[in-house]
Amino acid sequence: MSIRNFFKNRATNAAAESFNAKIKSFRxxxxxxxxxxxxxxxxYN
Structure with missing residues (x-):
């Protein structure tokens, strides 16, 4: 289903994966x- 979704809508979970990587780096x-x-x-600074 997700492979079809990519070809139909060009939707990926790259943004979520990037956010998870940033959280892991922060931890x-x-x-x-x-x-x-x-x-x-x-x-913050």
Whole structure:
């Protein structure tokens, strides 16, 4: 079904997969951090 969907509508789940990869990367960067609030501030800037 999903293969047909791609050829009919050119719809993929690439955006969702990219978002999941960013979350995974963020979780790996957070590993070992004690002050989460400071880490989030640094990440935001």
């Amino acid at each position: 790996n960067a957070l590993r070992g951090v004690r002050d989460v609030e400071f880490f989030l501030i640094r990440l």
